[in-house]
Amino acid sequence: MAFRDEWLRARAVAWKDLMAERRSKAGFNSVAALGVTILVLFGFALGPDAEAIRAAAPGALWLAALFAGVLAFNRSYQVELDGGALEPLLMYPGARRSIFAGKLLANFVFVFLLLVIVIAVSLVLFHITVPSTWPRLLLVVLLGEVGLVTLGTFYAAMASRSRAREVLLPLLLFPMLVPVLLAAMQATKALLVGDVMHDAGAWTSLLVAYDVIFLISTFLAFDYVIEA
Secondary structure: OHHHHHHHHHHHHHHHHHHHHHHHOHHHHHHHHHHHHHHHHHHHHHOOOHHHHHHHHHHHHHHHHHHHHHHHHHOOOHHHHHHOOHHHHHHOOOOOHHHHHHHHHHHHHHHHHHHHHHHHHHHHHOOOOOOOOHHHHHHHHHHHHHHHHHHHHHHHHHHOOOOOHHHHHHHHHHHHHHHHHHHHHHHHHHHHOOOOOOOHHHHHHHHHHHHHHHHHHHHHHHHHHHHO
């Protein structure tokens, strides 16, 4: 019963955030535009060398998702803070981790839609052929997104009460995301080139381990962070 109540509360928080974003649309449009702009800049910087472009594609894709995602994470608690609704939300009966779960779910959907656009643009811009191992590639993308969104949502809560949260969030988030992004980029690169050395499995396992650790630790620490 308690789990069901927490799930309903998390779903309500996620639905509220998604509907607010759907009504405004400005946030998603700006985030998606930033992601596409980063990819285009990478394309111009790498020049006409097709091999160099394909080799750099995984890094460009994940960096575009990272920088665009930071904008999304900064908005996670902005509506409640601007409207003075965060404290009443925290005082609502029930475990506070359900609030984090709702924010996490909303950000996951938001970043997933962003990744769909970024990947589609990458396929065209970097002349990438979808490999036969695309189900494994999709798994890597989802695992990488879980790590990105989990840490992004958590550190957004940590920085939410700071006046300089737009500056503080990247400073807190980027160092922690290094292992996740490294594993995601290496696994993506291995699968795109055919995984001749069978590296993708090891990097994917590392991604799973990081995701599990970060999910557990952030859920346990959220109560203390949101009060800070």
